[in-house]
Amino acid sequence: MNSSKKKTLRTSDIMTCALARILRDGENVFHGVSSHMPMVAVMLAKTLHAPNLNHLNIPGGVNPKTIKDAHYSSAGLELLNGAEAAFPLSEVFDLSMRGKLDVAFLSGVQFDVNGNVNASVIGDYNKPKVRLPGGAGSAVLIPTAKKALIWRTKHDKRTFVEKVDFVTTRGNLYKIVTPLCVFEFKNGRLVLDTIHPTSSLEEVMENTGFEVVCDDIRYTPEPTVEELNMLKVIDPSDLRSKEF
Incomplete structure (x- = not known):
């Protein structure tokens, strides 16, 4: 890719589109706070290719009509606007444990080559350097959802490590989307799925604390004009970039 075009691509757009493309029509999909x-x-995804996807969230509004006003939280009452039904958080956990939750969006602070997730402490558990928020719902949802889909807006050797400092949870890890690439959990370990067009294999390797392996060198497709135009409609406040 030429450097001028590379500069015009935004990481937040690449990541958002990569996450959306993973979702399938008819799936039950949950995200938290x-x-x-x-x-x-x-x-x-629901607007472009998965109209029958069921959008579940913490306030309990199933398939809210808009997120335009969700300025402060992804768990606010805005997600009840125009909802088709009410489905409280307690029912989401039950749904997942019954094997009916297709995708759970979750995150963490450390991830290791074996797909373990740490959201508890950095350092020794009894005398940690940093005490983190903890697993909350992820300790239930990652093992029980059909696919745990992770996003993380930081990619460095402190985030992707050979072995996490503490195993908060493990389970049906599916893919991890980062600012540099997409990892896939395959045969008991994280492998490189695709490299973002704004990055390179060398950059991924330099910023990953475990050996990066892959079957083929593949690149994440760039956001299409249709996707970028729709993002402006559904997310005019650029909420997708809040974590950067």
Whole structure:
């Protein structure tokens, strides 16, 4: 890719579109609090290619009509606007444990080569350097959802490590979308799925704390004109970029 075109591509757009494309029509998809990028990705998928996707969220509004006013949280009452039904959070956990939750959007602070997720502590558990928020719903949803879809807006050797400092949860890890690439969990380990057009294999390797392996060198498709235009409609406040 030429450098001028590379500069025009925004990481937040690449990540949002990559997340949206993973979602399939008819799936039950849940995102939690502080999940602006997944929230926008769900709306993008539902608008462009997955009209029968069921958008589930913490306030409980199933398939809200708009997210335009969700300025402060991805778990606000805006997600009840025009909703088709009410489905409270407690029912989401039950749905997942019954094997009916297709995708759960979750995150963490550390991820290791074996797909373990740390959202608890950095350092020794009894004398940690940093005490993190903890697993919350991820300890239930990652093991029980059909696909745990992770997004993380930081990609460095402190985030992607050989072994996490503490295993908060593990389970049906599917893919991790980062500012540099997409990892896939395959045969018991994270492998490189695609490299973003704004990055390179060398950059991914330099910023990953475990050996990067892949079957083929493939690149994440660039956002299409249709996707970019729709993002302006459904996310005029650019909520998808809040974490950067």
